[in-house]
Amino acid sequence: EVQLVDSGGGLVQPGGSLRLSCAASGFTVSSNYMTWVRQAPGKGLEWVSVIYSGGNTYYADSVKGRFTISRDNSKNTLYLQMNSLRAEDTAVYYCARVSGSSGWHIDNWGQGTLVTVSS
Amino acid sequence: DIQMTQSPSSVSASVGDRVTITCRASQGISNWLAWYQQKPGKAPKLLIYGASSLQSGVPSRFSGSGSGTDFTLTISSLQPEDFATYYCQQGNSFPALTFGGGTKVEIK
Numbered sequence: 001e002v003q004l005v006d007s008g009g010g011l012v013q014p015g016g017s018l019r020l021s022c023a024a025s026g027f028t029v030s031s032n033y034m035t036w037v038r039q040a041p042g043k044g045l046e047w048v049s050v051i052y053s054g055g056n057t058y059y060a061d062s063v064k065g066r067f068t069i070s071r072d073n074s075k076n077t078l079y080l081q082m083n084s085l086r087a088e089d090t091a092v093y094y095c096a097r098v099s100g101s102s103g104w105h106i107d108n109w110g111q112g113t114l115v116t117v118s119s
Numbered sequence: 120d121i122q123m124t125q126s127p128s129s130v131s132a133s134v135g136d137r138v139t140i141t142c143r144a145s146q147g148i149s150n151w152l153a154w155y156q157q158k159p160g161k162a163p164k165l166l167i168y169g170a171s172s173l174q175s176g177v178p179s180r181f182s183g184s185g186s187g188t189d190f191t192l193t194i195s196s197l198q199p200e201d202f203a204t205y206y207c208q209q210g211n212s213f214p215a216l217t218f219g220g221g222t223k224v225e226i227k
Contacts (some may be wrong), residue, residue, distance in 0.1 A: 002136065035216070045155075045206055045218040094162055094215040102169025103151030104210030107163035 002026040002108045006095050009113030016085050016117070022078040022110050030073045035038035035106065036080050038091035038115075044089075049080065050098065058076030065087075085117045121145050121212050122211040125219035127207075138194040140222045142185075142207035147191045150186045151210040157221075166205075167192065194224075202226055 010055040036048040047098070049059045049069040057069050068081040078095050092112040099107040122145040132138050142152065150170035155163035165174045167183035170190055180195045194201055207219040 037216075044221045045208075047216040047218070050214045060215070079133065099168070102148075102172050103153065104213040105153035105165065105168040105208060106163075106216070107165050107174070109164070112162055
């Protein structure tokens with residue numbers, strides 16, 4: 001069974017840093033496209049970043065230069081390093097697996113971890 | 120950037136009703152559209168991909184249609200567990216996945 005478990009969220013001051021983790025089971029992270037999607041309180045879904053199976057990484061303009069997506073193949077875990085955090089980064093962050101079957105879409109999601117940026 | 124516009128933003132319906140939600144892309148996306156259901160405090164769940172393919176385990180009362188710029192999600196007979204928020208998502212401009220603003224299906 002495919003499972004994604006998000007962790008690492010919490011309260012951080014503006015300008016601070018946080019690293020989110022996503023432990024995967026039931027499949028191999030490095031063989032798949034993996035992504036982070038966030039949802040601000042009471043708002044819709046916003047794509048944040050993706051890492052391809054080959055290692056290429058891409059970011060939304062809103063986080064480019066501040067966030068870094070990576071993975072640890074030995075731990076089958078995805079990460080999101082978030083630096084220079086702003087109040088507008090406050091959201092639930094979901095890691096997810098991307099499928100390219102019949103168009104790019106997300107077929108499995110983590111449960112989410114809440115990041116709150118506030119002084 | 121491709122923008123996704125959903126309508127309505129909310130709909131009130133009764134158990135047994137037929138509910139239709141529409142999603143419009145700002146430019147053609149072929150059939151590279153997915154639909155998700157999200158309940159409060161939970162992660163989204165994939166319902167439909169490729170505009171009309173039903174994800175495994177999703178009840179057949181859910182169906183999707185459309186291509187190009189206009190898409191529809193239909194719930195043929197609304198059940199109590201279907202009250203939730205629904206999002207469309209385009210996959211044409213991957214790696215940037217764009218979501219619609221969401222449609223909340225509420226109890227009438």
